[in-house]
Amino acid sequence: MKKENSSVPDRQFIMTVKGPIPVQQLGITDGHNHIWIDAVPGTDAANPILDQFAPIAAELIEFFLNGGRSLLDCQPYGCGRNGNQLLALSKASGVHVVACTGFHHRKYYPQQHAFWDMNAQQVTDFLIGEIRYALSETVTKGTVGMEPVKAGFIKIALEAEWEDCTKAALEGAAAAAYETHLPIEIHTEKGALAEEICQYFMDRQVSPCQLILCHMDKKPDVSLHKTLAEQGILLEYDTFYRPKYEPQKNLWPLIEAIIDAGFEKNIVLATDMADRESYHFIGNGPGLASLPGEIQERLKERGIPEWAIQQMLKDNIARCLAGIDY
Ligand SMILES: [Zn+2]
Numbered sequence: 062m063k064k065e066n067s068s069v070p071d072r073q074f075i076m077t078v079k080g081p082i083p084v085q086q087l088g089i090t091d092g093h094n095h096i097w098i099d100a101v102p103g104t105d106a107a108n109p110i111l112d113q114f115a116p117i118a119a120e121l122i123e124f125f126l127n128g129g130r131s132l133l134d135c136q137p138y139g140c141g142r143n144g145n146q147l148l149a150l151s152k153a154s155g156v157h158v159v160a161c162t163g164f165h166h167r168k169y170y171p172q173q174h175a176f177w178d179m180n181a182q183q184v185t186d187f188l189i190g191e192i193r194y195a196l197s198e199t200v201t202k203g204t205v206g207m208e209p210v211k212a213g214f215i216k217i218a219l220e221a222e223w224e225d226c227t228k229a230a231l232e233g234a235a236a237a238a239y240e241t242h243l244p245i246e247i248h249t250e251k252g253a254l255a256e257e258i259c260q261y262f263m264d265r266q267v268s269p270c271q272l273i274l275c276h277m278d279k280k281p282d283v284s285l286h287k288t289l290a291e292q293g294i295l296l297e298y299d300t301f302y303r304p305k306y307e308p309q310k311n312l313w314p315l316i317e318a319i320i321d322a323g324f325e326k327n328i329v330l331a332t333d334m335a336d337r338e339s340y341h342f343i344g345n346g347p348g349l350a351s352l353p354g355e356i357q358e359r360l361k362e363r364g365i366p367e368w369a370i371q372q373m374l375k376d377n378i379a380r381c382l383a384g385i386d387y
Pocket residue numbers: 093094095135333335
């Protein structure tokens with residue numbers, strides 16, 4: 062295999078829905094997205110649903126044709142994840158899909174969902190089961206022809222206030238991350254509790270290199286970002302197409318400031334398109350292809366060096382998924 066100018070060794074593997082792939086095959090990767098969300102009975106009808114196979118597959122093919130190779134799907138079990146559809150979409154498009162285990166905000170689950178009654182040990186066992194054996198919905202008993210699909214990372218969601226976060230879930234996720242060395246993508250409410258949650262996980266022996274703080278560009282505080290990056294934590298940015306967060310004023314200068322400070326190895330770029338309006342073939346939005354396409358182009362136009370672009374679009378997330386500390 063051609064060894065590019067890359068910080069990622071090619072001896073380690075990343076778990077995708079189709080099985081393990083060598084880390085070098087990951088290629089340009091959307092670090093946080095949603096490509097399938099089933100409707101969840103008993104939840105708010107306004108919650109996002111993404112369940113149109115043909116246009117989503119077309120979208121993934123467009124992503125591939127623009128140079129995108131992989132994508133992390135951030136929908137955990139119980140709130141609309143469907144590992145069987147993720148596998149079918151990956152097969153239909155050629156895009157590597159990395160599925161997650163973990164938990165989302167409580168509002169996305171039916172009221173009596175069993176996950177929220179689990180103690181920390183049960184959460185750990187459940188997450189490790191989905192990592193080592195199969196996502197729950199891909200091994201439904203008695204269904205012929207289903208293929209077990211494994212999780213490749215852990216995704217959790219924080220509330221805005223620490224008191225509102227479910228401690229058993231956090232405790233369970235920490236132990237599962239410690240045990241498996243997989244990354245934890247942490248949904249933050251506009252960057253809230255970023256330092257607290259990282260300290261929480263590090264106190265439980267989770268390496269800072271396993272931590273990915275999501276949506277941090279919604280809190281474009283350069284000195285906070287540098288403090289986190291200095292510890293080895295990854296920062297995920299995804300407001301490229303969210304006018305509400307004024308990406309021109311906040312996100313783009315933030316990317317440049319973090320690179321100028323020497324922390325390009327700590328940035329993960331994504332588009333987080335959980336809503337149909339963002340999809341090209343469903344809502345006439347920018348679509349999944351925008352990351353390898355327009356966004357990559359804009360990074361070049363702004364004079365960001367190619368090596369830094371490659372770190373932000375593929376090497377950083379690849380290293381993290383493969384469990385390579387640096
Ligand atoms: Zn998301």
